[in-house]
Amino acid sequence: MAIEIKMPALSPTMEEGTLAKWLVKEGDSVSSGDIMAEIETDKATMEFEAVDEGVIGKILVPEGSEGVKVGTVIALIGSDAGDVTTPIPAAAPAPVAAAPAAPPPPPPPAVAHADPAIPAGTAMVATTVREALRDAMAEEMRRDERVFVMGEEVAEYQGAYKVTQGLLDMFGPRRVIDTPITEYGFAGLGAGAAMGGLRPVIEFMTFNFALQAIDHIINSAAKTNYMSGGQMRCPIVFRGPNGAASRVGAQHSQNFGPWYASVPGLIVLAPYDAADAKGLMKAAIRSEDPVVFLENELMYGRSFDVPAIDDHVLPIGKALVRRTGSDLSIVSYSIGVGVALDAAEKLAAEGISAEVIDLRTLRPLDTATVIASLRKTNRLLIVEEGWPVCSIASELAMVVMEQAFDDLDAPVLRVCDEDVPLPYAANLERAAIIDADKVVAKARTLCNR
Amino acid sequence: MCGARRHVNLGEGDLAAKGQKSATAKPAKAAAKAQGAVLSNREKPEAHGRYPADLATMEAFYREMLLIRRFEEKAGQLYGLGLIGGFCHLYIGQEAVAVGLQSALDPKRDSVITGYRDHGHMLAYGIDPNVIMAELTGRAAGISRGKGGSMHMFSVEHKFYGGHGIVGAQVALGNGLAFAHKYRDDGGVCLAYFGDGAANQGQVYESFNMAELWKLPIVFVIENNQYAMGTSVNRASAEDQLYRRGESFRIPGVQVNGMDVLEVRDAAEKALAWVRSGKGPVLLELKTYRYRGHSMSDPAKYRSREEVQAVREKSDPIEGLKADLLKAGASEDALKAIDQEIRKIVSVAADFAESAPEPDLPELYTDVLVENY
Numbered sequence: 101m102a103i104e105i106k107m108p109a110l111s112p113t114m115e116e117g118t119l120a121k122w123l124v125k126e127g128d129s130v131s132s133g134d135i136m137a138e139i140e141t142d143k144a145t146m147e148f149e150a151v152d153e154g155v156i157g158k159i160l161v162p163e164g165s166e167g168v169k170v171g172t173v174i175a176l177i178g179s180d181a182g183d184v185t186t187p188i189p190a191a192a193p194a195p196v197a198a199a200p201a202a203p204p205p206p207p208p209p210a211v212a213h214a215d216p217a218i219p220a221g222t223a224m225v226a227t228t229v230r231e232a233l234r235d236a237m238a239e240e241m242r243r244d245e246r247v248f249v250m251g252e253e254v255a256e257y258q259g260a261y262k263v264t265q266g267l268l269d270m271f272g273p274r275r276v277i278d279t280p281i282t283e284y285g286f287a288g289l290g291a292g293a294a295m296g297g298l299r300p301v302i303e304f305m306t307f308n309f310a311l312q313a314i315d316h317i318i319n320s321a322a323k324t325n326y327m328s329g330g331q332m333r334c335p336i337v338f339r340g341p342n343g344a345a346s347r348v349g350a351q352h353s354q355n356f357g358p359w360y361a362s363v364p365g366l367i368v369l370a371p372y373d374a375a376d377a378k379g380l381m382k383a384a385i386r387s388e389d390p391v392v393f394l395e396n397e398l399m400y401g402r403s404f405d406v407p408a409i410d411d412h413v414l415p416i417g418k419a420l421v422r423r424t425g426s427d428l429s430i431v432s433y434s435i436g437v438g439v440a441l442d443a444a445e446k447l448a449a450e451g452i453s454a455e456v457i458d459l460r461t462l463r464p465l466d467t468a469t470v471i472a473s474l475r476k477t478n479r480l481l482i483v484e485e486g487w488p489v490c491s492i493a494s495e496l497a498m499v500v501m502e503q504a505f506d507d508l509d510a511p512v513l514r515v516c517d518e519d520v521p522l523p524y525a526a527n528l529e530r531a532a533i534i535d536a537d538k539v540v541a542k543a544r545t546l547c548n549r
Numbered sequence: 550m551c552g553a554r555r556h557v558n559l560g561e562g563d564l565a566a567k568g569q570k571s572a573t574a575k576p577a578k579a580a581a582k583a584q585g586a587v588l589s590n591r592e593k594p595e596a597h598g599r600y601p602a603d604l605a606t607m608e609a610f611y612r613e614m615l616l617i618r619r620f621e622e623k624a625g626q627l628y629g630l631g632l633i634g635g636f637c638h639l640y641i642g643q644e645a646v647a648v649g650l651q652s653a654l655d656p657k658r659d660s661v662i663t664g665y666r667d668h669g670h671m672l673a674y675g676i677d678p679n680v681i682m683a684e685l686t687g688r689a690a691g692i693s694r695g696k697g698g699s700m701h702m703f704s705v706e707h708k709f710y711g712g713h714g715i716v717g718a719q720v721a722l723g724n725g726l727a728f729a730h731k732y733r734d735d736g737g738v739c740l741a742y743f744g745d746g747a748a749n750q751g752q753v754y755e756s757f758n759m760a761e762l763w764k765l766p767i768v769f770v771i772e773n774n775q776y777a778m779g780t781s782v783n784r785a786s787a788e789d790q791l792y793r794r795g796e797s798f799r800i801p802g803v804q805v806n807g808m809d810v811l812e813v814r815d816a817a818e819k820a821l822a823w824v825r826s827g828k829g830p831v832l833l834e835l836k837t838y839r840y841r842g843h844s845m846s847d848p849a850k851y852r853s854r855e856e857v858q859a860v861r862e863k864s865d866p867i868e869g870l871k872a873d874l875l876k877a878g879a880s881e882d883a884l885k886a887i888d889q890e891i892r893k894i895v896s897v898a899a900d901f902a903e904s905a906p907e908p909d910l911p912e913l914y915t916d917v918l919v920e921n922y
Contacts, residue, residue: 108629111846112636132622135854144848149841151622170631248732274732280762285721285755292725295710296660298732300725319715320722327701329694330916332710364917388919417922464922 105175107168110146117141118166128156224405232374233263236381248275251303260305287313291320294336304340307356321390322365337384339393343485350521355486360392361462368462370394372437374404379414396435419466425455428479433459436483443539471504478509479546485534488516513546515539593801594823600814607874610810614644614867617669619895628845633685637699640669642840645866647673649813658737660708662723665700667712674707682902690905717750724756727767738766738824746777748791757798764829768820771834778843779851792834800832807835808864
């Protein structure tokens with residue numbers, strides 16, 4: 101029985117090639133691995149090996165032929181020389197690529213759950229963001245034996261920013277683990293442990309250092325569930341301070357929110373106050389998906405009310421209207437929310453009523469809450485402690501163009517950090533970073549005042 | 550040429566120049582001796598030899614290696630026909646490594662992770678060839694439902710954790726699997742494969758450090774097939790005896806003839822015994838050879854045809870085991886029957902992979918996240 105030898109595709113993009121040279125002739129015996137021909141593509145000359153054993157019966161495409169299409173029968177091989185006079189009917193031809201049908205629209209986003217109601221009479225306890233994060237981790241570690249905390253100085257030193265203070269005493273060195281300074285290594289170790297069934301909380305001393313580990317956050321953690329067809333999960337939390345701190349220079353001052361928010365497969369959280377920090381950290385640790393949890397060093401020491409309830413867990417993917425207003429909507433996240441709230445206070449004194457929305461989750465973005473607010477105010481200002489180019493601000497502006505263009509009475513505006521690496525000098529740093537006055541000025545412009 | 554030859558040296562034996570027999574027992578001893586000379590004061594795993602396999606075990610190894618060989622040849626063919634796209638890295642020539650190592654594992658508790666040249670490791674685990682081939686052709690019936698492809702296949706059920714496309718990343722991930730074994734105290738060991746190319750990645754050394762520091766139950770396996778894509782080991786590695794790469798982390802290293810499945814199996818047992826006894830990681834360097842290009846689109850101009858042919862003729866792992874089998878009393882007919890049976894399995898897998906339907910378009914949007922938010 102004859103086997104058809106077809107013009108092979110030697111690269112993912114090859115469609116045709118030149119059959120430069122035959123290295124066998126009719127009647128030759130070949131075995132697996134023997135070079136049969138040289139084929140030239142626009143990129144390289146490749147040798148074409150035999151896969152089956154047999155005798156070359158007929159050479160159908162002579163050497164020197166150009167433009168031979170992939171899949172063309174170029175020779176016949178039989179188990180003996182007399183075997184190839186009648187080619188067998190071709191095996192099932194390569195399937196013709198289906199006409200590129202337009203992909204169906206993505207499924208509608210699930211309706212975001214509202215925050216759970218806090219029962220009347222619940223005590224509110226003044227708590228720093230730092231303590232709230234620690235309490236969230238401790239509660240989840242008590243609840244789930246699989247949860248462990250790993251990072252640089254998280255155990256004996258009690259955390260470079262003291263976020264993990266006390267955890268070592270509570271849970272011991274098996275579950276609170278100091279690492280060497282080796283971000284790529286321990287981020288990968290964490291991702292592998294999550295694949296193996298644990299619930300790692302990986303602390304980066306700051307997210308600037310996570311650049312050394314970003315491959316594992318994106319290629320290992322975010323893509324695994326999809327690449328495996330839903331078979332292999334990576335439930336992990338990467339957490340640490342993000343954004344500008346105070347005069348620590350360009351390499352230690354950057355907001356990575358937009359970077360991670362651009363990656364399908366990740367959850368990205370960036371809370372503002374202590375109650376959200378706690379409720380969202382608990383949700384992050386319980387999530388089956390990989391979470392990037394962006395904290396802010398300048399917020400750690402600030403105190404907010406946290407409800408004294410047993411299990412304060414907040415929904416992922418749900419923004420919060422922090423102040424209601426009617427003239428414009430100011431959208432922000434993380435430390436920017438405080439700037440927006442200060443600005444709203446100043447604007448109120450001028451008779452401008454600003455609604456302030458805290459995104460809390462950067463991926464998936466709660467666009468419904470933003471658009472609902474815009475429908476009311478018809479003006480949108482985005483405040484972001486981070487660079488303007490390819491930012492959450494630019495993404496939201498696009499979302500509004502696509503989904504709520506008719507609700508806009510004015511172009512969307514933004515207040516972001518200056519488009520420069522963050523300088524050290526106090527005056528230059530101040531000038532580079534957002535503040536309430538910059539927001540007030542843009543808000544006036546937006547409202548034609 | 551002299552430089553190009555050096556990397557096929559196996560201890561003092563030369564894989565390409567010497568026959569199967571001399572390339573087995575002798576280099577193992579030589580390597581053990583060399584290791585002793587360097588670090589005589591450090592404890593190391595018991596020296597390995599050749600695994601004393603009975604006829605049935607040898608036949609099982611033969612069957613598994615042949616399945617990988619024929620499967621990969623067929624995959625190469627299907628690639629040539631345009632049925633497999635993208636990157637496709639074949640395991641032909643390296644079969645003894647996955648078969649020898651994985652046969653020594655306890656599948657109930659041990660885990661395996663590797664890079665993108667992963668078809669052989671899955672087949673060695675007894676995973677259905679149909680679903681592997683269907684993944685290569687990008688069909689819904691593929692083991693990753695057509696969303697992973699050649700480089701991204703997983704079977705959590707078999708504790709096979711992929712299938713990773715970034716060179717060296719699987720080593721850090723493997724450390725995490727080992728960490729999970731230790732954390733749960735489940736007695737499992739992780740086998741983390743990587744190539745001679747990955748052995749130069751920084752995260753591999755970050756992983757070595759933590760693995761030894763915390764005595765993680767992991768066997769680091771360098772599949773040294775002599776070429777990182779087109780760059781030979783000695784053009785890329787200041788220390789080209791890769792089994793020594795763990796020394797500064799106090800990880801014992803063992804060089805193994807990766808073309809002899811029985812030597813591989815014995816080295817695996819010794820390494821696993823070391824790791825299971827709580828002594829921390831072991832580094833195995835498996836000297837092997839890939840007959841095909843790095844991927845399907847590799848014209849392989851960086852080595853001579855003679856070099857490839859010499860290995861095929863003198864050190865082929867399947868031919869080597871076949872000789873052992875015949876010597877041990879197996880009949881030519883029995884081996885032929887195995888060959889025919891394997892060809893049939895592969896042919897069925899190819900037919901299945903060609904005819905199975907592509908994923909439904911709505912699958913584009915599934916599995917991005919596990920939960921709904």
